[in-house]
Amino acid sequence: MNPQDLIESVTSRFPDAVSSSxxxxxxxxxxxxxxxxxxxxxxxxxxxxxxxxxxxxxxxVDYSAFGQGHARGLFASSGVAVAPSFLIPDLDPWPxxxxxxxAVVYHFFSGTQRHRLRLVVPVPETRAAVESLTPLWPAANxxxxxxWDMFGIRFEGHPDLKRILMYDxxxxxxxxxxxxxxxxxxxxxxxx
Amino acid sequence: xxxxxxxxxxxxxxxxxxxxxxxxxxxxxxxxxxxxxELDADDPLHGEILKLNMGPQHPAxxxxxxxxxELDGETIRDCYPDVGYLHRGKEKTCxxxxxxxxxxxxxxxxYVQPLMNNCAYAMALENLAGVEVPGRAQELRVLLxxxxxxxxxxxxxxxxxxxxxxxxxxxxxxxxxxxxxxxxDAYTGHRMNNTYxxxxxxYADVDEDVAREIRAWIDTFPAKIxxxxxxxxxxxxxxxxxxDVGILTTEECQAWSLTGPILRASGxxxxxxxxxxxxxxEEYEFDVPVxxxxxxxxxxxxxxxxMRQSVNICRQALxxxxxxxxxxYLLEDRRxxxxxxxxxxxxxxxxxxxxxxxxxMRLPKGExxxxxxxxxxxxxxxxxxxxxxxxxRCHVRAPGLMNVQVIPLLAKGRLLSDMMAIIGSLDFVMGExxx
Numbered sequence: 001m002n003p004q005d006l007i008e009s010v011t012s013r014f015p016d017a018v019s020s021s022x023x024x025x026x027x028x029x030x031x032x033x034x035x036x037x038x039x040x041x042x043x044x045x046x047x048x049x050x051x052x053x054x055x056x057x058x059x060x061v062d063y064s065a066f067g068q069g070h071a072r073g074l075f076a077s078s079g080v081a082v083a084p085s086f087l088i089p090d091l092d093p094w095p096x097x098x099x100x101x102x103a104v105v106y107h108f109f110s111g112t113q114r115h116r117l118r119l120v121v122p123v124p125e126t127r128a129a130v131e132s133l134t135p136l137w138p139a140a141n142x143x144x145x146x147x148w149d150m151f152g153i154r155f156e157g158h159p160d161l162k163r164i165l166m167y168d169x170x171x172x173x174x175x176x177x178x179x180x181x182x183x184x185x186x187x188x189x190x191x192x
Numbered sequence: 193x194x195x196x197x198x199x200x201x202x203x204x205x206x207x208x209x210x211x212x213x214x215x216x217x218x219x220x221x222x223x224x225x226x227x228x229x230e231l232d233a234d235d236p237l238h239g240e241i242l243k244l245n246m247g248p249q250h251p252a253x254x255x256x257x258x259x260x261x262e263l264d265g266e267t268i269r270d271c272y273p274d275v276g277y278l279h280r281g282k283e284k285t286c287x288x289x290x291x292x293x294x295x296x297x298x299x300x301x302x303y304v305q306p307l308m309n310n311c312a313y314a315m316a317l318e319n320l321a322g323v324e325v326p327g328r329a330q331e332l333r334v335l336l337x338x339x340x341x342x343x344x345x346x347x348x349x350x351x352x353x354x355x356x357x358x359x360x361x362x363x364x365x366x367x368x369x370x371x372x373x374x375x376x377d378a379y380t381g382h383r384m385n386n387t388y389x390x391x392x393x394x395y396a397d398v399d400e401d402v403a404r405e406i407r408a409w410i411d412t413f414p415a416k417i418x419x420x421x422x423x424x425x426x427x428x429x430x431x432x433x434x435x436d437v438g439i440l441t442t443e444e445c446q447a448w449s450l451t452g453p454i455l456r457a458s459g460x461x462x463x464x465x466x467x468x469x470x471x472x473x474e475e476y477e478f479d480v481p482v483x484x485x486x487x488x489x490x491x492x493x494x495x496x497x498x499m500r501q502s503v504n505i506c507r508q509a510l511x512x513x514x515x516x517x518x519x520x521y522l523l524e525d526r527r528x529x530x531x532x533x534x535x536x537x538x539x540x541x542x543x544x545x546x547x548x549x550x551x552x553m554r555l556p557k558g559e560x561x562x563x564x565x566x567x568x569x570x571x572x573x574x575x576x577x578x579x580x581x582x583x584x585r586c587h588v589r590a591p592g593l594m595n596v597q598v599i600p601l602l603a604k605g606r607l608l609s610d611m612m613a614i615i616g617s618l619d620f621v622m623g624e625x626x627x
Contacts (some may be wrong), residue, residue: 164625175283
């Protein structure tokens with residue numbers, strides 16, 4: 001199924017849950033509200049035409065520093081006039097971040113239909129929680145634990161939401177943009 | 193006068209190297225009937241749970257994986273994998289380094305197949321940038337990816353065999369792997385951690401002599417695979433240790449996001465190189481081996497056959513490289529790709545371009561996901577850019593993480609000794625699991 005048809009079949013079924021959608025670099029992306037996530041995911045898995053039976057990847061993005069990556073400033077004071085060739089316009093532009101601070105990004109994949117679909121769930125900082133997909137895909141277990149560990153986004157209904165890569169005594173969530181790269185913490189040994 | 197005759201006769205004696213047929217013994221087997229374990233009810237210690245820490249420094253865990261195992265006698269009651277001992281914060285590192293400087297770090301994720309990680313990362317960036325790679329660069333990448341696949345499968349074969357007691361196999365496979373390393377040393381300049389792939393192609397073209405050496409090695413390798421099979425496929429111990437251990441059905445693989453050889457061993461014909469081709473894989477002829485019941489033994493057979501198919505693909509890639517000699521191996525796009533060094537010395541504009549690419553390379557705003565068929569399953573990179581030179585997000589979809597997650601499912605109710613076969617046949621590398 002081509003990306004436009006994929007988006008169409010999801011949006012026609014869930015007009016309330018889908019807030020926007022786009023195709024970027026031939027990848028179909030559907031932005032879904034946190035409330036509608038579980039219903040949409042179940043539909044994606046069980047609909048015979050979509051048959052997105054693999055939850056290939058689950059991660060999150062922190063948009064709080066979007067567009068603020070400091071330009072290195074090497075040319076600012078040197079007076080060298082450089083026309084950077086990245087001013088070439090993008091013929092297939094990306095519509096922009098979904099609006100909230102975080103977005104949980106799901107990549108679904110169909111082994112039979114050979115297509116992929118990206119589901120983006122914007123999550124506000126004040127209520128950083130989405131429904132867990134572990135009832136549908138047990139593989140979501142560790143992936144959601146990793147997102148909790150790295151971003152501090154809760155997954156409601158997760159059977160065992162705890163840190164996975166960092167240790168129990170670790171404070172903060174390292175992949176948030178406000179966590180400094182060079183910050184150090186005492187390493188606390190594992191507890192049995 | 194020295195007589196050279198003895199040497200001649202000696203070499204004449206070693207000449208007749210007739211290809212010996214592979215002697216494989218066919219064992220009877222009943223599909224779908226795992227052997228039931230019988231607990232000794234009279235055992236006085238029966239029912240008393242022993243908590244065992246396997247790892248993080250256990251030689252059979254292929255890195256630093258810690259398994260908390262609850263044992264009843266020798267039977268595994270429960271198992272809790274604990275990962276993260278090798279977590280180095282690669283995804284965070286990418287955000288501070290920039291897109292180009294992250295390439296060496298991808299090598300150090302799945303360190304038994306660094307070039308495969310390079311290619312996957314480069315392809316994700318190319319997808320996000322919206323650029324096409326020249327044909328010769330794709331052929332070079334296919335050659336390198338298939339050599340990496342062979343290397344990774346040789347590691348699987350050697351380490352799993354030594355865990356299950358077949359020490360000789362370890363030396364046999366590592367000898368072959370060392371030969372690939374020597375080839376890659378001549379080719380890329382490094383034995384390991386090659387960092388050879390770039391956004392838009394590869395760093396340098398293949399040398400003619402190196403290509404000949406790779407072909408010479410490829411011609412000898414199928415006989416070595418036969419030798420491995422002679423030692424293991426019909427080996428009673430290997431068969432008994434692996435057969436009916438760690439059975440995963442296709443449905444379970446889907447539920448647990450398991451791809452690659454594990455999915456194929458369960459009977460599914462899914463191979464991304466065939467189904468969703470990338471890097472021009474649609475033009476190569478190869479078969480996709482599938483298993484029947486999805487146990488450790490099937491996974492072994494699938495990987496053995498995959499090595500044979502990889503040899504085929506390597507040969508075809510070398511043929512194609514012979515035809516496309518002199519073609520572009522790196523994209524000419526000064527937004528993302530460094531100019532050739534010679535031109536930097538001659539032209540001021542090229543010097544500026546080099547400076548800009550090194551210090552301030554920006555990808556367009558957007559998000560892209562690219563997954564490739566690595567030796568362990570789908571290796572995916574999810575990259576998000578905000579249009580500045582600092583990456584917004586780089587997430588690695590590590591197949592190994594999924595493979596480790598499924599260990600408790602397979603280990604429960606099995607003997608402790610089966611754990612070695614399960615861990616070995618799931619084939620993960622902790623550098624990739626923990627990132």
